[in-house]
Amino acid sequence: MVRLAIDLPKIAKVTNTAIPVLIIVFGLAGYFFSFYFHFGTVFFFLLTLINYYYRHIQKPHAILRNFGILGQMRYLIESVGPEFRQYLYASDTEERPFSRVERAEVYRKSKDVDSSSSFGSLLNFDEHEIKLRHSMYPVDKKDSTPYSLTFGEERGIKNTYTITKPFIISAMSFGALGEHAVRSLARGARMAGIPMNTGEGGYPKYHLKEKCDLIFQMGTAKFGVRHKDGRLDDAKLARLAKNKHVKMIDIKLSQGAKPGKGGLLPKEKITKEISELRGVPMGKDVISPPHHLECTNARTTVKFIDHVQRVSELPVGIKLCLGSEHEFRELVEEMKKQNIFPDYINIDGAEGGTGAAPKSFMDDMGIPLFKALPLVQQILIDEGVRDRLKLVCGGKLISPGKQLMAMAMGADAVYTARGFMLAVGCIQALQCNKNTCPVGITTHEKDLQAGLVIADKAQRVSNYVKNLEHDFIELLASMGCKSVKDLTPERVYVPGKAHA
Ligand SMILES: Cc1cc2nc3c(=O)[nH]c(=O)nc-3n(C[C@H](O)[C@H](O)[C@H](O)COP(=O)(O)O)c2cc1C
Structure with a gap:
């Protein structure tokens, strides 16, 4: 035959x-x-x-x-x-980091279209999924207490910063993002009334153009506020902190996608402008050191937090991905010893995204958010310092359900980077490090950015926040909670863990 x-x-x-x-x-x-x-x-x-x-x-x-x-x-x-x-081939639920189902929900929220579905969830219900617990006695959402969180109140400083929605646009630098993306996000943040973290891209020229509330991030290279040798230039920081749109300072100790490794900006993405804003040469990959030169142990790290708080006169937080609980506890003990606390601790899950990082770090380093967060919360409670600071977190928290889970596990507010990238049209092409982003987000090519119309995408950011908040309040009410303050870990069903 x-x-x-x-x-x-x-x-x-x-x-x-x-x-x-x-x-x-x-x-x-x-x-x-x-x-x-x-x-x-x-x-x-x-x-x-x-x-x-x-x-x-x-x-x-x-x-x-x-x-x-x-x-x-x-x-x-x-x-x-x-x-x-x-x-053609991937099913609606199997893609990574975000499945089509997850992405489509962000698209719908950001386009402000009806996101109700029929017949049944496409997600798994038999693989040890964490779920929210509803109450038999939901509250009327009209009785919900409006959300409000004030950073810096614990220290009694003059320049406290209050947010009225629990969402923050997470750090993404101008450099990783192009101008249009930064401006869309910043304008959208202003329209939605939420803050945006600048990322470690140096002087936030484009963010400031859009006049939203900013959290200035100081990465380990301190772009924008550095001396030539990489140490903090106090005068530059003080000047920047005086800008009325800069509300808080975020000291990045590490991030989930590459903990223990400094940032990497590939040379392909360093334009003349970026080199000026950051103070770095063109034509060479820019590698930030793995830690702040000032922070070599718990004692010097706490001293540095104190220094930045004094120089900036703003609320100051630290961002880190949890690695060793022992080291984290030591840091908290040192805070107690020196009686110096950051105004917030920002826990980034190992599943976090990045503009560019070595794959081995992305895949195998750091503790994922829903494991790290309860550990951090418990250490803060054990050490009796939970009321000295706020706890915020991120790591694929792009839906209200996941955001509520994080808040029930101890977070006071949540942030997302890729959720907002999806809101402005990211199609998960996985080319953030190549300057070839087909939808003009993580690129500096003018031709590609032309597709990203700032006014349109800013509206999508605002819609996304509006619809997140809507669902967030509905879910909260179904859980029998009038306020996020009623959330406790028992409100989350963790398979294998008997409680509630
Ligand atoms: C394109 C891109 C750029 C990023 N740049 C930074 C940065 O400059 N500084 C930082 O601390 N994290 C950076 N991150 C990490 C995010 O701020 C965030 O911590 C992480 O992606 C987890 O949030 P997500 O899972 O909601 O994206 C970046 C992430 C992406 C996707």
Whole structure:
């Protein structure tokens, strides 16, 4: 019986033999019939040269050496594989980091369209999922207490900062993001009445243009507020902190996607402007150190927090991904010893995103949020200092349900970076580090940014927040809570953990 199968090696052999033969065929046709056949002669001649190079000269690619020009098909198909998988083959729930179901919900919220569904959830219910516990006696959401959180009140400082929605746009630098994305997010933040973290991109020129409330992030390289040697320039920080839109300072000790590693801005993304805002040269990858030069142990870290609080006169928090509980407890003990506390601690789950990071760090380093958060909360309670600061957190908290889970586990407010990227149209192309973002978010190419219309995307940010808040309050009421203050860990069902 004849069995149909594609024998690729055989096809490659035939192709490699046919190409030089076609030079002769077209050459003869050009000679005898029409000059125009010589276009084919030239074409196949060039193909033969390329094929010769692939098969006999270049050495790094075994496939090209063995199969010649046809081997390129493999690279061609591989290069469009992610798009094919995303659009044609991947199921609605299996993509990472966010499934289509998760992304679609953000898109709907940001486009302000009805997000009710029918027939049943597409998510799993049998794989140890954490769920919220509703109450048999939900409260009327009209009786909900409005949310309010004041940073800096514990220290009794003059410049406290109050938020009235529990959501924050998480750190993403101008550099990782292009101008249009920064301005869309910043304008959207202003419209929605929430703060935006600047990320570690230096002087927040574009954020300031949009006049939203800002949390200025000081990464380990201290872009925008550094001396040449990488230490803090107090005068620059004090000047920036005086800007009325800068409400808090975020000292980044580490982030979930690359804890223990400094930031990385690939050279492809360093424009002249970025090099000026950050104070770094062009044409070279910019690597931030893995820790602040001032912070070499718990004692010096707490001293540095104190220093930044004094210089900026603003609420100051620290951002970290939990690694060692022992080290974290030591840090808290040192805070007690020096009687110095940051105004908030910001816990970033290991599942957090990034503009660029080594894969091994993204995959294998740090503790995920829903494991880290209860540990941090417990240490703060054990040490008797939970009331000395606020706790905020992030790590794929893009839906109100997940946000409530985090708040029930101890967070006072939540933030998301990629939730807001999706709101402004991110399609999860996974090219943030290449300057080729097809929807113009993580790129500085003017042509690509042209697709990102600031006014339109800012509206989406605002819609996203509005609809998050709506669902958030509804869920809270169903849990029998009038306020986020009523949330306790028992309100979350964790499989295998018997309570409530
Ligand atoms: C494009 C991009 C750029 C980021 N830049 C920074 C940064 O400058 N500083 C920082 O602390 N975290 C940065 N992050 C991490 C986020 O602020 C956040 O901590 C992390 O992604 C978790 O939130 P998410 O899961 O909601 O995205 C970045 C993340 C992304 C996706």
